[in-house]
Amino acid sequence: MKNVVYKYLKNLDIAGLATYDDSPAIFNDQAPDDSDRGWEGNQYGRIIYGLNLKDDPERKVSGTMQIALAFLFTAGGYNNLLKAKKALKSAFEGVFLSDEETTISLVWRNTESFQEKLEGQDDVEVCGAVLSFDAYAFQKHTYKPLDPVNSLAKHLADNWNVTVINSTDLEEIWKPGPEDIAAYVRLDSLQPGTFPSTAACTWLMATMKVHVISESDNQSDQMIMELLQNLQEKERFRMNDGSPFFVNQLQYSTKLDVLRDGQVTVRGQYGKLTEIKDSQKMNGLNIN
Structure with a gap:
Protein backbone atom coordinates (compact mmCIF):
# COMPACT_ATOMS: atom_id res chain seq x y z
CA MET A 1 0.00 0.00 0.00
CA PHE A 138 -12.34 -2.10 3.18
CA GLN A 139 -11.16 -5.69 3.10
CA LYS A 140 -11.55 -7.66 -0.11
CA HIS A 141 -13.70 -10.76 0.21
CA THR A 142 -13.57 -14.17 -1.43
CA TYR A 143 -17.04 -15.25 -2.52
CA LYS A 144 -18.08 -18.31 -0.50
CA PRO A 145 -21.21 -20.50 -0.62
CA LEU A 146 -24.02 -19.06 1.49
CA ASP A 147 -22.14 -15.82 2.09
CA PRO A 148 -24.65 -13.21 3.32
CA VAL A 149 -22.18 -10.32 2.95
CA ASN A 150 -21.41 -10.87 -0.70
CA SER A 151 -25.03 -11.86 -1.42
CA LEU A 152 -26.20 -8.47 -0.12
CA ALA A 153 -23.35 -6.79 -2.02
CA LYS A 154 -24.56 -8.48 -5.22
CA HIS A 155 -28.12 -7.32 -4.46
CA LEU A 156 -26.83 -3.74 -4.32
CA ALA A 157 -24.86 -4.11 -7.56
CA ASP A 158 -27.82 -5.64 -9.40
CA ASN A 159 -30.34 -2.98 -8.38
CA TRP A 160 -28.46 0.33 -8.19
CA ASN A 161 -25.90 2.21 -10.24
CA VAL A 162 -23.24 1.92 -7.58
CA THR A 163 -19.62 0.84 -7.27
CA VAL A 164 -19.70 -2.04 -4.78
CA ILE A 165 -16.24 -2.24 -3.25
CA ASN A 166 -16.73 -5.88 -2.16
CA SER A 167 -16.93 -7.15 -5.72
CA THR A 168 -15.28 -4.46 -7.87
CA ASP A 169 -11.62 -4.54 -8.90
CA LEU A 170 -10.89 -0.90 -8.20
CA GLU A 171 -8.00 0.91 -9.79
CA GLU A 172 -5.01 1.47 -7.50
CA ILE A 173 -6.06 5.09 -7.14
CA TRP A 174 -9.77 5.93 -7.43
CA LYS A 175 -11.53 9.08 -6.33
CA PRO A 176 -15.32 9.09 -6.79
CA GLY A 177 -16.72 11.97 -8.81
CA PRO A 178 -19.65 14.18 -7.78
CA GLU A 179 -22.20 11.75 -9.28
CA ASP A 180 -20.54 8.52 -8.09
CA ILE A 181 -21.79 6.35 -5.25
CA ALA A 182 -19.69 3.66 -3.61
CA ALA A 183 -21.01 0.99 -1.25
CA TYR A 184 -19.44 -1.58 1.02
CA VAL A 185 -21.01 -4.41 3.02
CA ARG A 186 -19.31 -6.00 6.03
CA LEU A 187 -20.28 -8.59 8.61
CA ASP A 188 -20.92 -7.20 12.10
CA SER A 189 -21.98 -10.41 13.86
CA LEU A 190 -23.04 -14.00 13.18
CA GLN A 191 -24.95 -16.14 15.67
CA PRO A 192 -27.55 -18.94 15.85
CA GLY A 193 -30.88 -17.95 14.37
CA THR A 194 -34.24 -17.77 16.15
CA PHE A 195 -35.94 -20.06 13.63
CA PRO A 196 -35.90 -23.67 14.93
CA SER A 197 -33.13 -25.70 13.34
CA THR A 198 -33.77 -29.24 12.20
CA ALA A 199 -31.71 -32.21 11.16
CA ALA A 200 -31.99 -30.94 7.58
CA CYS A 201 -31.40 -27.20 8.09
CA THR A 202 -29.47 -24.97 10.50
CA TRP A 203 -30.57 -21.34 10.83
CA LEU A 204 -28.06 -18.52 11.28
CA MET A 205 -28.61 -14.83 12.07
CA ALA A 206 -26.30 -12.31 10.43
CA THR A 207 -25.99 -8.61 11.20
CA MET A 208 -24.38 -6.57 8.44
CA LYS A 209 -23.31 -2.96 8.08
CA VAL A 210 -23.75 -1.13 4.78
CA HIS A 211 -21.55 1.89 4.03
CA VAL A 212 -22.96 4.20 1.34
CA ILE A 213 -20.32 6.73 0.31
CA SER A 214 -20.82 9.74 -1.95
CA GLU A 215 -19.53 13.27 -2.31
CA SER A 216 -23.18 14.32 -2.33
CA ASP A 217 -25.25 13.68 0.80
CA ASN A 218 -28.39 13.85 -1.33
CA GLN A 219 -27.10 11.05 -3.57
CA SER A 220 -26.26 8.72 -0.69
CA ASP A 221 -29.47 9.55 1.21
CA GLN A 222 -31.59 8.77 -1.85
CA MET A 223 -29.94 5.39 -2.37
CA ILE A 224 -30.27 4.51 1.32
CA MET A 225 -33.99 5.34 1.27
CA GLU A 226 -34.46 3.18 -1.83
CA LEU A 227 -32.51 0.31 -0.25
CA LEU A 228 -34.53 0.45 2.96
CA GLN A 229 -37.81 0.54 1.03
CA ASN A 230 -36.70 -2.34 -1.20
CA LEU A 231 -35.75 -4.62 1.71
CA GLN A 232 -38.76 -3.56 3.78
CA GLU A 233 -41.21 -4.43 1.01
CA LYS A 234 -39.59 -7.67 -0.16
CA GLU A 235 -38.46 -8.76 3.32
CA ARG A 236 -35.71 -10.82 1.69
CA PHE A 237 -32.94 -10.92 -0.87
CA ARG A 238 -31.51 -13.82 -2.84
CA MET A 239 -28.50 -15.75 -1.57
CA ASN A 240 -25.99 -17.06 -4.10
CA ASP A 241 -27.46 -20.58 -4.02
CA GLY A 242 -30.96 -19.23 -4.74
CA SER A 243 -32.24 -19.55 -1.17
CA PRO A 244 -33.70 -16.50 0.61
CA PHE A 245 -32.10 -14.32 3.26
CA PHE A 246 -35.04 -13.21 5.43
CA VAL A 247 -34.68 -9.60 6.61
CA ASN A 248 -35.88 -9.20 10.20
CA GLN A 249 -34.66 -5.70 11.06
CA LEU A 250 -33.44 -2.56 9.30
CA GLN A 251 -31.85 0.46 10.93
CA TYR A 252 -30.52 3.73 9.54
CA SER A 253 -28.67 6.38 11.53
CA THR A 254 -27.42 9.76 10.35
CA LYS A 255 -25.20 9.99 13.45
CA LEU A 256 -22.90 7.13 12.42
CA ASP A 257 -19.68 7.81 10.52
CA VAL A 258 -19.92 6.77 6.87
CA LEU A 259 -16.44 5.25 6.67
CA ARG A 260 -15.92 4.01 10.22
CA ASP A 261 -19.39 2.67 11.10
CA GLY A 262 -21.66 2.46 8.05
CA GLN A 263 -25.07 4.12 8.15
CA VAL A 264 -27.34 1.10 7.53
CA THR A 265 -27.74 -2.07 9.61
CA VAL A 266 -29.35 -5.13 8.04
CA ARG A 267 -30.20 -8.05 10.31
CA GLY A 268 -31.78 -11.30 9.21
CA GLN A 269 -31.64 -15.08 8.96
CA TYR A 270 -30.75 -17.70 6.42
CA GLY A 271 -30.81 -21.48 6.42
CA LYS A 272 -27.88 -23.77 5.77
CA LEU A 273 -28.79 -27.23 4.58
CA THR A 274 -27.13 -30.07 6.43
CA GLU A 275 -24.81 -32.11 4.30
CA ILE A 276 -25.93 -35.73 4.19
CA LYS A 277 -22.99 -38.06 4.24
CA ASP A 278 -23.15 -41.36 2.39
CA SER A 279 -24.02 -44.13 4.78
CA GLN A 280 -21.98 -47.27 4.92
CA LYS A 281 -22.67 -49.46 1.93
CA MET A 282 -24.51 -52.74 2.53
CA ASN A 283 -22.40 -55.81 1.90
CA GLY A 284 -25.39 -58.03 1.37
CA LEU A 285 -29.14 -58.44 1.79
CA ASN A 286 -30.78 -61.48 3.39
CA ILE A 287 -34.47 -62.13 2.72
CA ASN A 288 -36.24 -64.77 4.86
Whole structure:
Protein backbone atom coordinates (compact mmCIF):
# COMPACT_ATOMS: atom_id res chain seq x y z
CA MET A 1 0.00 0.00 0.00
CA LYS A 2 2.92 2.36 0.69
CA ASN A 3 3.99 2.01 -2.96
CA VAL A 4 0.49 3.05 -4.05
CA VAL A 5 0.71 6.15 -1.83
CA TYR A 6 4.12 7.00 -3.32
CA LYS A 7 2.77 6.65 -6.86
CA TYR A 8 -0.17 8.95 -6.05
CA LEU A 9 2.09 11.58 -4.46
CA LYS A 10 4.43 11.50 -7.44
CA ASN A 11 1.56 11.86 -9.93
CA LEU A 12 0.33 15.01 -8.15
CA ASP A 13 3.36 16.96 -9.43
CA ILE A 14 3.77 19.09 -6.31
CA ALA A 15 5.69 22.23 -7.27
CA GLY A 16 9.04 23.12 -5.70
CA LEU A 17 10.24 19.64 -4.71
CA ALA A 18 13.96 18.92 -4.77
CA THR A 19 15.38 16.06 -6.84
CA TYR A 20 16.83 12.92 -5.33
CA ASP A 21 18.18 10.10 -7.50
CA ASP A 22 16.44 11.55 -10.60
CA SER A 23 13.03 11.57 -8.86
CA PRO A 24 11.00 14.09 -6.84
CA ALA A 25 12.06 14.21 -3.17
CA ILE A 26 9.28 11.98 -1.82
CA PHE A 27 10.22 9.50 0.90
CA ASN A 28 8.56 6.87 3.04
CA ASP A 29 9.14 7.34 6.80
CA GLN A 30 12.57 9.03 6.57
CA ALA A 31 14.53 11.22 4.15
CA PRO A 32 18.17 10.51 3.30
CA ASP A 33 20.84 12.54 5.09
CA ASP A 34 21.38 15.99 3.58
CA SER A 35 24.93 14.96 2.63
CA ASP A 36 23.76 11.91 0.68
CA ARG A 37 25.12 11.79 -2.88
CA GLY A 38 21.65 11.17 -4.29
CA TRP A 39 20.64 14.79 -3.81
CA GLU A 40 20.83 17.00 -6.88
CA GLY A 41 21.26 20.60 -5.70
CA ASN A 42 18.98 21.73 -2.86
CA GLN A 43 17.53 19.24 -0.37
CA TYR A 44 14.23 21.17 0.00
CA GLY A 45 11.29 20.98 -0.68
CA ARG A 46 10.57 17.43 0.26
CA ILE A 47 7.71 15.16 1.25
CA ILE A 48 7.96 12.43 3.88
CA TYR A 49 4.92 10.18 4.36
CA GLY A 50 4.11 7.41 6.78
CA LEU A 51 1.25 4.92 6.68
CA ASN A 52 0.44 2.93 9.80
CA LEU A 53 -2.21 0.23 9.40
CA LYS A 54 -3.14 -1.91 12.37
CA ASP A 55 -5.63 -4.59 13.34
CA ASP A 56 -8.96 -3.25 14.54
CA PRO A 57 -11.59 -5.58 16.08
CA GLU A 58 -14.40 -3.64 14.43
CA ARG A 59 -12.93 -3.11 10.96
CA LYS A 60 -10.07 -5.70 10.88
CA VAL A 61 -7.69 -3.00 9.66
CA SER A 62 -7.56 0.75 10.28
CA GLY A 63 -4.87 3.26 11.03
CA THR A 64 -3.41 6.65 10.24
CA MET A 65 -1.34 8.37 7.58
CA GLN A 66 0.83 11.45 7.92
CA ILE A 67 2.35 13.56 5.17
CA ALA A 68 5.11 15.98 6.19
CA LEU A 69 6.06 18.87 3.88
CA ALA A 70 9.22 20.95 4.22
CA PHE A 71 10.42 23.87 2.07
CA LEU A 72 13.11 26.52 2.50
CA PHE A 73 11.59 29.54 4.22
CA THR A 74 11.76 31.94 1.29
CA ALA A 75 8.99 33.76 -0.53
CA GLY A 76 8.90 31.04 -3.18
CA GLY A 77 9.22 28.20 -0.68
CA TYR A 78 6.42 29.48 1.52
CA ASN A 79 4.16 29.92 -1.50
CA ASN A 80 4.90 26.34 -2.58
CA LEU A 81 4.06 25.14 0.93
CA LEU A 82 0.65 26.82 0.89
CA LYS A 83 -0.19 25.34 -2.52
CA ALA A 84 1.06 21.88 -1.51
CA LYS A 85 -1.03 21.80 1.69
CA LYS A 86 -4.17 22.64 -0.25
CA ALA A 87 -3.41 20.17 -3.05
CA LEU A 88 -2.63 17.25 -0.73
CA LYS A 89 -5.68 17.75 1.48
CA SER A 90 -7.92 17.84 -1.59
CA ALA A 91 -6.22 14.86 -3.26
CA PHE A 92 -6.26 12.47 -0.28
CA GLU A 93 -9.61 13.41 1.29
CA GLY A 94 -12.04 10.68 0.17
CA VAL A 95 -9.65 8.86 -2.19
CA PHE A 96 -9.64 5.05 -2.36
CA LEU A 97 -6.23 3.37 -2.57
CA SER A 98 -6.04 -0.34 -3.37
CA ASP A 99 -3.44 -3.09 -3.43
CA GLU A 100 -3.83 -6.85 -3.83
CA GLU A 101 -5.36 -7.39 -0.39
CA THR A 102 -7.15 -4.29 0.75
CA THR A 103 -8.70 -0.95 -0.14
CA ILE A 104 -8.34 2.03 2.19
CA SER A 105 -10.02 5.40 2.25
CA LEU A 106 -8.65 8.47 4.02
CA VAL A 107 -10.26 11.26 6.00
CA TRP A 108 -8.33 14.43 6.81
CA ARG A 109 -7.98 14.98 10.57
CA ASN A 110 -5.79 18.09 10.96
CA THR A 111 -2.80 20.05 9.67
CA GLU A 112 -0.02 21.33 11.94
CA SER A 113 2.45 23.90 10.62
CA PHE A 114 6.03 24.36 11.80
CA GLN A 115 9.07 26.57 11.23
CA GLU A 116 12.62 25.71 12.31
CA LYS A 117 16.28 26.45 11.63
CA LEU A 118 18.44 23.81 10.01
CA GLU A 119 20.92 22.16 12.36
CA GLY A 120 24.30 23.86 12.00
CA GLN A 121 22.89 26.53 9.67
CA ASP A 122 21.42 29.28 11.82
CA ASP A 123 20.84 31.52 8.80
CA VAL A 124 18.68 28.93 6.98
CA GLU A 125 15.09 28.24 8.02
CA VAL A 126 12.61 25.62 6.90
CA CYS A 127 8.84 26.01 6.87
CA GLY A 128 6.55 23.04 6.72
CA ALA A 129 3.38 21.26 7.73
CA VAL A 130 2.22 17.80 8.78
CA LEU A 131 -1.12 16.62 7.40
CA SER A 132 -2.76 13.80 9.40
CA PHE A 133 -5.40 11.45 8.00
CA ASP A 134 -7.45 8.62 9.47
CA ALA A 135 -7.35 5.48 7.33
CA TYR A 136 -10.27 3.05 7.08
CA ALA A 137 -9.89 -0.34 5.46
CA PHE A 138 -12.34 -2.10 3.18
CA GLN A 139 -11.16 -5.69 3.10
CA LYS A 140 -11.55 -7.66 -0.11
CA HIS A 141 -13.70 -10.76 0.21
CA THR A 142 -13.57 -14.17 -1.43
CA TYR A 143 -17.04 -15.25 -2.52
CA LYS A 144 -18.08 -18.31 -0.50
CA PRO A 145 -21.21 -20.50 -0.62
CA LEU A 146 -24.02 -19.06 1.49
CA ASP A 147 -22.14 -15.82 2.09
CA PRO A 148 -24.65 -13.21 3.32
CA VAL A 149 -22.18 -10.32 2.95
CA ASN A 150 -21.41 -10.87 -0.70
CA SER A 151 -25.03 -11.86 -1.42
CA LEU A 152 -26.20 -8.47 -0.12
CA ALA A 153 -23.35 -6.79 -2.02
CA LYS A 154 -24.56 -8.48 -5.22
CA HIS A 155 -28.12 -7.32 -4.46
CA LEU A 156 -26.83 -3.74 -4.32
CA ALA A 157 -24.86 -4.11 -7.56
CA ASP A 158 -27.82 -5.64 -9.40
CA ASN A 159 -30.34 -2.98 -8.38
CA TRP A 160 -28.46 0.33 -8.19
CA ASN A 161 -25.90 2.21 -10.24
CA VAL A 162 -23.24 1.92 -7.58
CA THR A 163 -19.62 0.84 -7.27
CA VAL A 164 -19.70 -2.04 -4.78
CA ILE A 165 -16.24 -2.24 -3.25
CA ASN A 166 -16.73 -5.88 -2.16
CA SER A 167 -16.93 -7.15 -5.72
CA THR A 168 -15.28 -4.46 -7.87
CA ASP A 169 -11.62 -4.54 -8.90
CA LEU A 170 -10.89 -0.90 -8.20
CA GLU A 171 -8.00 0.91 -9.79
CA GLU A 172 -5.01 1.47 -7.50
CA ILE A 173 -6.06 5.09 -7.14
CA TRP A 174 -9.77 5.93 -7.43
CA LYS A 175 -11.53 9.08 -6.33
CA PRO A 176 -15.32 9.09 -6.79
CA GLY A 177 -16.72 11.97 -8.81
CA PRO A 178 -19.65 14.18 -7.78
CA GLU A 179 -22.20 11.75 -9.28
CA ASP A 180 -20.54 8.52 -8.09
CA ILE A 181 -21.79 6.35 -5.25
CA ALA A 182 -19.69 3.66 -3.61
CA ALA A 183 -21.01 0.99 -1.25
CA TYR A 184 -19.44 -1.58 1.02
CA VAL A 185 -21.01 -4.41 3.02
CA ARG A 186 -19.31 -6.00 6.03
CA LEU A 187 -20.28 -8.59 8.61
CA ASP A 188 -20.92 -7.20 12.10
CA SER A 189 -21.98 -10.41 13.86
CA LEU A 190 -23.04 -14.00 13.18
CA GLN A 191 -24.95 -16.14 15.67
CA PRO A 192 -27.55 -18.94 15.85
CA GLY A 193 -30.88 -17.95 14.37
CA THR A 194 -34.24 -17.77 16.15
CA PHE A 195 -35.94 -20.06 13.63
CA PRO A 196 -35.90 -23.67 14.93
CA SER A 197 -33.13 -25.70 13.34
CA THR A 198 -33.77 -29.24 12.20
CA ALA A 199 -31.71 -32.21 11.16
CA ALA A 200 -31.99 -30.94 7.58
CA CYS A 201 -31.40 -27.20 8.09
CA THR A 202 -29.47 -24.97 10.50
CA TRP A 203 -30.57 -21.34 10.83
CA LEU A 204 -28.06 -18.52 11.28
CA MET A 205 -28.61 -14.83 12.07
CA ALA A 206 -26.30 -12.31 10.43
CA THR A 207 -25.99 -8.61 11.20
CA MET A 208 -24.38 -6.57 8.44
CA LYS A 209 -23.31 -2.96 8.08
CA VAL A 210 -23.75 -1.13 4.78
CA HIS A 211 -21.55 1.89 4.03
CA VAL A 212 -22.96 4.20 1.34
CA ILE A 213 -20.32 6.73 0.31
CA SER A 214 -20.82 9.74 -1.95
CA GLU A 215 -19.53 13.27 -2.31
CA SER A 216 -23.18 14.32 -2.33
CA ASP A 217 -25.25 13.68 0.80
CA ASN A 218 -28.39 13.85 -1.33
CA GLN A 219 -27.10 11.05 -3.57
CA SER A 220 -26.26 8.72 -0.69
CA ASP A 221 -29.47 9.55 1.21
CA GLN A 222 -31.59 8.77 -1.85
CA MET A 223 -29.94 5.39 -2.37
CA ILE A 224 -30.27 4.51 1.32
CA MET A 225 -33.99 5.34 1.27
CA GLU A 226 -34.46 3.18 -1.83
CA LEU A 227 -32.51 0.31 -0.25
CA LEU A 228 -34.53 0.45 2.96
CA GLN A 229 -37.81 0.54 1.03
CA ASN A 230 -36.70 -2.34 -1.20
CA LEU A 231 -35.75 -4.62 1.71
CA GLN A 232 -38.76 -3.56 3.78
CA GLU A 233 -41.21 -4.43 1.01
CA LYS A 234 -39.59 -7.67 -0.16
CA GLU A 235 -38.46 -8.76 3.32
CA ARG A 236 -35.71 -10.82 1.69
CA PHE A 237 -32.94 -10.92 -0.87
CA ARG A 238 -31.51 -13.82 -2.84
CA MET A 239 -28.50 -15.75 -1.57
CA ASN A 240 -25.99 -17.06 -4.10
CA ASP A 241 -27.46 -20.58 -4.02
CA GLY A 242 -30.96 -19.23 -4.74
CA SER A 243 -32.24 -19.55 -1.17
CA PRO A 244 -33.70 -16.50 0.61
CA PHE A 245 -32.10 -14.32 3.26
CA PHE A 246 -35.04 -13.21 5.43
CA VAL A 247 -34.68 -9.60 6.61
CA ASN A 248 -35.88 -9.20 10.20
CA GLN A 249 -34.66 -5.70 11.06
CA LEU A 250 -33.44 -2.56 9.30
CA GLN A 251 -31.85 0.46 10.93
CA TYR A 252 -30.52 3.73 9.54
CA SER A 253 -28.67 6.38 11.53
CA THR A 254 -27.42 9.76 10.35
CA LYS A 255 -25.20 9.99 13.45
CA LEU A 256 -22.90 7.13 12.42
CA ASP A 257 -19.68 7.81 10.52
CA VAL A 258 -19.92 6.77 6.87
CA LEU A 259 -16.44 5.25 6.67
CA ARG A 260 -15.92 4.01 10.22
CA ASP A 261 -19.39 2.67 11.10
CA GLY A 262 -21.66 2.46 8.05
CA GLN A 263 -25.07 4.12 8.15
CA VAL A 264 -27.34 1.10 7.53
CA THR A 265 -27.74 -2.07 9.61
CA VAL A 266 -29.35 -5.13 8.04
CA ARG A 267 -30.20 -8.05 10.31
CA GLY A 268 -31.78 -11.30 9.21
CA GLN A 269 -31.64 -15.08 8.96
CA TYR A 270 -30.75 -17.70 6.42
CA GLY A 271 -30.81 -21.48 6.42
CA LYS A 272 -27.88 -23.77 5.77
CA LEU A 273 -28.79 -27.23 4.58
CA THR A 274 -27.13 -30.07 6.43
CA GLU A 275 -24.81 -32.11 4.30
CA ILE A 276 -25.93 -35.73 4.19
CA LYS A 277 -22.99 -38.06 4.24
CA ASP A 278 -23.15 -41.36 2.39
CA SER A 279 -24.02 -44.13 4.78
CA GLN A 280 -21.98 -47.27 4.92
CA LYS A 281 -22.67 -49.46 1.93
CA MET A 282 -24.51 -52.74 2.53
CA ASN A 283 -22.40 -55.81 1.90
CA GLY A 284 -25.39 -58.03 1.37
CA LEU A 285 -29.14 -58.44 1.79
CA ASN A 286 -30.78 -61.48 3.39
CA ILE A 287 -34.47 -62.13 2.72
CA ASN A 288 -36.24 -64.77 4.86
